[in-house]
Amino acid sequence: MVFRHPVLIFITEKHGNYFAYIQMFNSRTLSKYTLLLGQEEKSVIQSFSASVDRKFISLMSLSSDGCIYETLIPIHPSDPEKNQRVVRSLLLKTVVSGNARNGVALTVLDKDHLAVLGPPLPASKECLSIWNTKFQTLQTSKELPQGTSGQLWYYGENLFMLHGKFLTVVPYKCEVSSLAGALGKLKHSQDPGPQTVPHFVNWETSQGYGLGSQNSEQSKRILRRRKIEVSVQPPASKQLLSTIKKDSEKHIEVELCKFLAIKQTPDFHTVIGDIVLELLGRHKAEPSFYPRNSLMQLIQTHVLSYSLCPGLMEVALEKADVQMLQLCLQQFPDIPESVTCACLKIFLSISDDSLQEAEINMESVSDYSDSVQEEKMEEQMEILHNGFNPEEENCDNCDRELNEKPRDAAEETTSCPVIPKRAALLNAILHSAYSEMFLLPHLKDIPAQHVTLFLQYLYFLYLKCSENATMTLPGLHPPTLNQIMDWICLLLDANFTVVVMIPEAKRLLLSLYKFVKSQICICSELNKIEVSFRELQKLSQEKNSRELYSIEVLELF
């Protein structure tokens, strides 16, 4: 079905060569393609299925070696008359046993999902299995012990197949394919597999179901989708989705509240994902529609993840909605590093005035300013060097330079370089999960002065951390010392060559350098002490274990 026009595809075989014929009914053209099988010369195509998008017909074929191959055929061929060659590529490996002769079939469910009928292992019974092609995972499977005929159809979220003497209908709805879902890592997720209740439909009585017209000759045809209303989603969510399509923001909000108050169903997270996608879809269509409160409410259900609603953060970034971004950073377990970095950019660049207006969750920031007074007192106290004066021995240029303006340095370290609201946003970034390798390239794009600001803030946090013995910050969810140190390292790794050229950052870099140097110094001294202790221990051992042989006097009482 291309643009509501049916397409007929059939495959012929001649001397081991396969040809695909594509009959377009809108243009009444028949194109012939030679399927190049690649290395698997001997495999026989046992079953195939196709799906169509705007440009290509993607032809999935199940070969006798048990693998599924994908062939992309353009819808509008450049030269329809000529015999063209298309190469097929391996999509899924060994989904059914290689020696299964008959009873294998496949059908495409959506762009990421495939249903395969056949025995997964040589010895096992026939199975209906649903595969996620994007992540190459087996989504679910169901054993069919009475054998099948090798025919499988998918119609309006229902899978139809012959099972023994019955036509079995298995309702199956493909979820939005997300990595978290594929790995079974979705929060509160329960297996929404097709095992729920397989219906066994009697052939005689199934006439009313509107399926009698199908027979095996038509089995290879891609059938027009018929609208069969199956209430897979709870009606409440349907209703809500239709509300979203047309009603005002206020109304949606009220409806959403009602919906969220209802008891959560097992597939709650997918429903919520659908609602968010619907909201975003409407926002795309009419940019003035931005249901901020509803979205915030949905995020706070704790079931969303980035992969369930990929557009949400993009929209928030576009709108520079820092409050929503903070919430997303706190709630989503799987934010890509590029998005984290984009958030960081916005958090650093947004002006203080607009920040003041935003309502930001401040629980990660404690009031740093109240300790400043105390701080200054301590700062002025004399530090006693115990026989070791770094100024004498290790005094180089940087030290001297720093000592010239001791007052300034103290000033700089004791006051927070950013306003508390910005600090709260930055803390959300510090808390988010990341993979170093993917984050580094994006960090390079941050402007230098923002890097400096962020570094200053991190350095300030570090100084705060090192004030108390437990090396923690006050507050409810403060960033940990490790997070702070990791981010300092990351920022410097990514931007060192730029930062080193900025005059404002010079003092910061110097103090960091001095800090690292003193750390190395401490570590090496500690290692030296350890070695000398070990030597002492050895000496005392030698004293204990006298010579190898002695005669002693012992009196027993």
Added chain:
Amino acid sequence: MGEFKVHRVRFFNYVPSGIRCVAYNNQSNRLAVSRTDGTVEIYNLSANYFQEKFFPGHESRATEALCWAKGQRLFSAGLNGEIIEYDLQALNIKYAVDAFGGPIWSMAISPHGSQLLVGCEDGSVKLFQITPDKIQFERNFDRQKSRILSLSWHPSGTHVAAGSIDYISVFDVKSGSAVHKMLVDRQYMSVSKRKCIIWGVAFLSDGTVISVDSAGKVQFWDSATGTLVKNHLIASADVQSIAVSDQEDSFVVGTAEGTVFHFQLVSVTSNSSEKQWVRTKPFQHHTHDVRAVAHSPTALISGGTDTHLVIRPLMEKVEVKNYDAALRKITFPHRRLISCSKKRQLLLFQFAHHLELWRLGSTVATGKNGDTLPLSKDADHLLHLKTKGPENIICSCISPCGSWIAYSTTSRFFLYRLNYEHDNISLQRVSKMPAFLRSALQILFSEDSTKLFVASNQGSLHVIRLLEGSFKHLHTFQPQSGGNLVTGQGGELSVSDVSFFFFTFKPHSLLGFPNALLYPANTHMFAPAFLVYHILFQVFEYSIPDKQYTEWSRTIQKQGFHYLWLQRDTPITHISFHPKRPMHILLHDAYMFCIIDKSLPLPNDKTLLYNPLPPTNESDVIRRRTAHAFKISKIYKPLLFMDLLDERTLVAVERPLDDIIAQLPPPIKKKKFGT
């Protein structure tokens, strides 16, 4: 009791070989331990961790895997490519089967105990059927491209996980094909290592596969999908071993840094049913690689290159706070490695492949308690006797007169005659040993050195009269009532001058102890009584002429032992007497020795059993009143051997642990600061 001159010997340069595998058997509560020299030892955990059996090592037999099968059968496999079954009754190797796959790195017995899998150097996994008297090759699984270093069965017996280099395969046992191949990340701390070796795998009944590898990771895999579920980076060096408890609620891993980590399945929050694996406790009882771990219901057992076997009880599983809850470290074998000639003051040291004969020094000085006397003559190394062939020495003995040395390997028995001419020693081998004297589990000379007693592994005891340069077979005692008895490493061999005595492990043996484990016992030469040290720290004295327990033995049984004495945790390894001190019995374990004076009253629970300080300002009356029969000293430790040379002279052989550690390869150096 008086003063003794003690020859304190520290020149016994014995280094136990490192532990390679441990295998725990839940049914019998026994632990099999194999060492790098091929020795296999069996410890009875219910009997105070006593090493009750031992199979001598062999140079070409590097054991890599050790398993118990159904019916208390013990199998091992090693780098010589052979699978060996041990005969735990006859204490020898029942048979060896070549697997024809090159060196064997791993072995696993199926959960039902009827099948055995080995993983070989050539990448093959071979399935053997265990028949009642042998094993039978059945088939190969799909060949992998590199060696199989670890194997684990799924508790249902349908699947097997195999750890190789860089990946883990999951096999279907029925078809023998690899269902999944799970690639392991080579990266370690973002540095790509050349290879990642899967040292151990464990297959849980819910389908989770736990792997430990050379990159320091403990990883959890889902075997149904072949995906990585969880990753714990626990060490910067290799994680070399893993063992899971039977309930699958906890497991233990050992690292090359000597640390043992305990993982437990705990609820995520209290009263929630969702559980996850959490690393709970690290233990650092080893200095070197922990090559093997085992998990008994109540304890974590680990062993490695530093030669210690460490048994760490799990406090939450121990109900009563007693010595079972104490950490145990077993370093030295419980069998005797040293024998001494009282007359000539000689010590014979037994090593894996040679014997050393030393003469003790002497002094003319005297002193008071605690003094070290100046030596007028130092100890001499007289003889170094090397064995031929790859087999380890099982046992050795020097006669009390010092003119005979006997030792045995698995296949040969050697007897030497020593001649002393002033300072020169000549050694002469007694040839033409009789055919029945092929292998001995224990050798003993009679007190006057005229008779030799050899306990063979068939359960019989041979008595041989020694003549000048020759010998004569006197008698062979066959095991009573059908061959089910064992003589040997428990030291159930006892000898007296006038009669021979011989008893068995059997519950209804002469002594009538239920499940008695009997210790080396020498009979008294002049008072033909006989003493047995029981594993539960009981002492019995049996008079051979009267054929009954002596009066003293009955008294001590009636009165009972001091509670502290019964709570000790190390088995007594040696008992000795001296002819000139008929009332005294010397016994020792690794940490103390005790002289029991039969003439003194027995201690009761109120008296102080062990008093390390000499009574100073007390009057003789008090001293006499508090004196009791057990004279204990803990000065010498770890004590490998102690004996009375004459009335007033003791010899004590110590082996300080630091000296052993000094001879091991250096451990992985851990930087404490600045990491």
